[in-house]
Amino acid sequence: MLFHTWAFVLFFLIVYPIYLALKRTRFSLLWLLAASYFFYACFNPLYLILIAYSTILDYTVVAVMEKRARRKIWLSISIVNNLALLGFFKYAGFITDNLNILLSSLNVPYVVPAPGLLLPVGLSFYIFQSMSYTIDYYRGNIERERSLIRYATFVSLFPRLLAGPIERAGNLLPQLRKTPAVSIQDVSDGLSLFIVGLFKKVALADYLALYVDKVYSTPDQYQSPALLLATFMFCWQIYFDFSGYTDMARGVARMMGFRLMLNFNNPYLATSLGDFWSRWHISLSSWFKDYVYIPLGGNRKGTFNTYRNMFLTMVISGLWHGAAWTFIIWGAVHALGRFLTREAERTSFYKERVPRILKQIFVFAFVTFAWIFFRADSISDAWIIITRIFTSGFADPRCPLLALALIFTVWLYQFAYESRLKWVLELWAVRIGVIILMILYLAVFAPSSRQPFIYLQF
């Protein structure tokens, strides 16, 4: 049941009024939890076992931590358990594949059987959210949540269950503790977010996917222009797809009175790679900063250690996205980019003399290049794409001009939003016009097939 389907609309139309009716009663959390579990069970009822297990274990660990000494051991139990779940369901196939390649290269006549497990939807997201609770409690940043129902709702809250944002206990649990006030402004804000997200996903991401999928499925059959354009379009596709999902998630939550964190902030207008990561998938970036980069030492122990920590964090982040070498390389490429640009970005020449637009173009070009590894089906495919971009000749790319025009329009909008022209976008007539155009486009011209969200696979 994805946000951009009629099934979700029906689900929400049933859940929402009852939620509003129960809001001031003790049953509201129970209803929210039941709705969230039902929402999750629609993908596969067996997933419930996993989420319930993870929830109960972390809840119990923190309860034990409160009463006993040796808190570190209990924290380790929670972390090991969560990482084991992630490793087993997400990385078992990857590990056995690589083991088999290794055994085969060593002429060992044994094949490790493939586990054949299905990756539960949203696993990486709720595991990280649950882990942040135990770590934050251990660090003394938050208080223990005494209600299991509330904690389970925190882990499974349906608007953010599938692909985040990865909320911190410090932000969401307090909202669940008090009865959230749902004002008419919340409803209209939620609707605004939802419609923008829906447009990003259905009208833009799913449209761009048509061309990207075609080219990336057989990259050896395309010449440089098509490969370049497909890569450029994927860059926007993944942004529209994921930020569209996030907007819809935040919109639904907003209608219910919850404020989920901002996850994307016009990332393709970033002026440095550091800036890019402060605008892209913010909830995950800050998670890795707080729970991986800083514990590793951050930038406190000299240049070498800073770069090492940065590299490790980036590579782990790449691996978090998917169990494949392409994701690891994607993380490593970003780490390399940070090494190369970090010092330059600190110079006064770069800060003051290089025009902003040039910085943005550079960052965009680098990020786009890195996406090749993210999107390609294999390392060899990524290599084919990169070499063909630089070596193959010209051929008509047959790339839809309408898609490019839509991308340009969005870019122009974002550019104006971060410029002195922002006031134009704030005019009521412009805002109303934009919403009407979006809804009309969705109703009349949107693709008929509904693609799943890219980040659902992570």
Add this chain to the structure above:
Amino acid sequence: MKTEDITGIRDGSCSSSNDQVPFSSNCVRLSPSEWLIVAIIFSAVFCLSPAFWERAEKFEPEPDYRLPYDLSSDYWLYKRYCRWACSRYETLVVGDSVVWGHFVPMDNTLSHYLNDLAGRARFANLGADGTHPAALEGLLRYYGRDISNKNVILHLNPLWMTSPKHDLQTEKEHHFNHPELVPQFTPQIPCYKASFSTRISAIVKRRVPFFNWASHLNITYFQSMDVPAWTLEHPYENPISSITFRLSTSDNYERPRDTARPGRAVGRTALQWVELETSLQWLFFRRSVELLRKRNNRVFVLVGPFNEHMFDADSIDTYRKMQTEIEAWLQLNNVPYYMPVVLPRHLYVDTSHLLSQGYAVLAKQLFENESFRSSILYSNHNSGNRR
């Protein structure tokens, strides 16, 4: 990744937000009163677009018109054609590709020959390709509401009961024509395995004319594709320029090759007839009859003619028994009908489709049939609507 360069999340809020959590990274944020304006504007567009479109888009069908083959799934156009046909013709011929005339040009169909014999344009071809009884029932229920107080010749093609697969009864999923028209939940169709969302989407579409109209745009002007898919095929064309406001009113249908091989209908094939009692297609056919009669139409049922030359003796025996049961139901419900005897082999293309000459013979047989003459030809059921 947030590294040491990151000092905090930028404030992406738009104007009036006082919240701690930034609203969004853009300015598209409406107040409740602005949403009200959007709702009013959009409701107006939503309700009026299809009606205005009908005025702007020319639709002047030629004699013997039938819904173009490429537009078989354009239910909005079918509805419009129904309205048009009801205002001009006394009798509507409704059915699947046999009525539509899959192997013949539009001026060689059953309705054409009926008009020939009547001496004037009394019969309209409302056949739609691929509309098995389950789909036809949906087509009439949701898009054929204008068919009321008319004479209707409803064709029953026994082909749809010749196997559990044709009867949509297999547990294994198989794709059939016009899934959007069949009941999405009850009665359950075993071979229809669409997702819950697809089913809801089909229900919404058939209930909301705006979505049908949007679908009409895609089918008619974008070669049955949505605009994004169409731009993939025509990357440098402007989609807006494709909307010409002109509907195809003539027949540019390229007939299948079988037309050149009329003698193919030979053989001894065994059929796995389904039981009439449990047949889904028969159930939907009966529902169509009841629906049409409820709308005050005079329904005449035409069963077959089925190409019995192709099948073995057992299959023909079963068919005979089935015919008897069908006949019993029609008689019990006072539905006039005609079951033509099997036509000569050379008049068939396949199990049920006829060649031009076959349609001419069938039309003649109908005109000679007493039941047809009394219930359709000489009925004064809708004399007020006569041209």
